[in-house]
Amino acid sequence: MAGNTVVNAVLASLCLFSGASAWPFKTRQTALTLDNVQEQALANAYKVLDGTLADGLTRSTGCSKDTVAVRKEFGDLTKDERKEYTRAVKCILEKPSKLPAGKYPGAKSRYDDFVVVHMNMTPSVHATANFMHWHRYYIWAYETALRTECDYKGWQPYWNWAKYADLVNSPIFNGDEWSMGGNGDPIGAHAGTYIGSQMLPGGPGGGCVTKGPFANLTIHLGPLMPTMDPKLGIKSNPRTDGFGDNPRCLRRDVSNFFTASYMRPQDLLDQITAAPTIGKFQDSLQDAGAKKPALHVGGHFSIWGDPGGDVYVSPAEPTFWLHHGQLDRHWWMWANYQEKELKSRTSMYEGGTNWMNPNSAKGKPTDNQWLDVVAPAGKNGLPSNQFFSTTAGPFCYVYA
Template identity: 45%
Template structure:
């Protein structure tokens, strides 16, 4: 976050830090990496790329940790992830009155307001700024900025850590049922991302809305909250566990098209599609693959 961006400031004037290179990449590609055949593989590659940057550019010697949602589903705000201690991902936001959060694109199951909603004020990211977005905010009162969130819009990280979400949709049972109950990649990835028409969040949407707030509750801008990387570390881990139940048939299994929930309608994705991987490399690392 203290290193300068490599993104061209004429294209994305709000990208100030190296971290923003990653945030912008996710904003820019959101409509072709969610509800698509490449959802899992794109986010695996994105998380790995970020880990590489931490290791190769920031002196980090560890690996990208994962957040095992179910372990603390009963009380996420007091978990080592969100308890505000030195090695947490910072704590809950301070209380700020807000409406229920529309996590799903339906009127079902609006997330009831919790104890947060305002800026985080503890832990390592309490003074960090999110520079880009919002693009599609779900926290009430968060104002939009022009140009698809590419202008400089520094603000605090806001959260409303929700046990309402975690107990219903990100329990240990939610995760083990997902791993054991679905044999095709289509069923697995759809269940993981959520059956919105039936009010099911899926563990992917649930993880994002356990933290919620701004930028975490915004599908475009969610990597602006650093807990994103731990959440997607776990998404990737769960996919890997599922793949290993039948590695021969599941390692290279893909299903679905190349547009968000096939809107607008598009062709089926192919394993040979290389475009998205090369775009991650180009936009995050600014190297030509």
């Protein structure tokens, strides 16, 4: 009997530590991280492409795992790749505008065409149903222009908001030849600005950008909704609509205010996991409430400056495209990372049609979106439902 007692005790102890389903202890689950979300979103995107997971959309045979483009984080590009990207941006800054002569006097370049389109579209593409969708379309058009008009062989990079707590000294803004240029020159103490109830203090820059690939860049359009200290004396535009020619330097006031405290990996993860619908997702991206700043706003105002802090003219800041590339990636992760939610999230579309009118008509997935002269050939006026997925409609890309 004593031997049986010992055997029974050993068996009981083995059961205690085994994974037997009959035993009433749950296996510890690994906590979800932002990296997990990225990995799962990419894996699921590839499953959609190979036909083992359905998102409910129709695809052309031209987009597959073998042909899909992979957009990468700017700091993950090689130095040669970063330099090639800034070369292409400088190329499009030097190409002539395609807008009607005289209608927009401040549009001096092909790059400025993109700025004018954003200025015209701002009321209908912010805080509306197509906020995410139109900007996805817009970034793709810019990427296409770099590739078709400036012989760029790569894809649009993004800035992972959570990657650089010290954004000022990051590969994006450190001012070396492989960066997107330096911070604005330091100008000493200067006033900050309120973003909702959040006070953003003046940063360590504020002056003209004089280092890196975009040193001494001239801005022509705007300002239309300036946010920098009026004592800096930034010239007003000669036209009330901001389309006049107003030559001045590119200013930045890059700081770590948001990246160190409000745009950490957990902050991004919390925003993704707290939003069950596209309406809640994009609303909280644009307005997080009184407790903390929204991620979209934090990204723009981590760069700040002129024109970076002007909602209308912000695309005139060359890093706008990295910031909005991340915004698109953030949406892509939210839509794709859960297999069981992927199909429903892909086609969600909620919100109004005019930022300035809270009672504006509700947006419909069939509403046409417009890019005017910056649209790729034959691709202007596409409906929003063409922008539901990065691997359907006119698109064929994922994020790594």
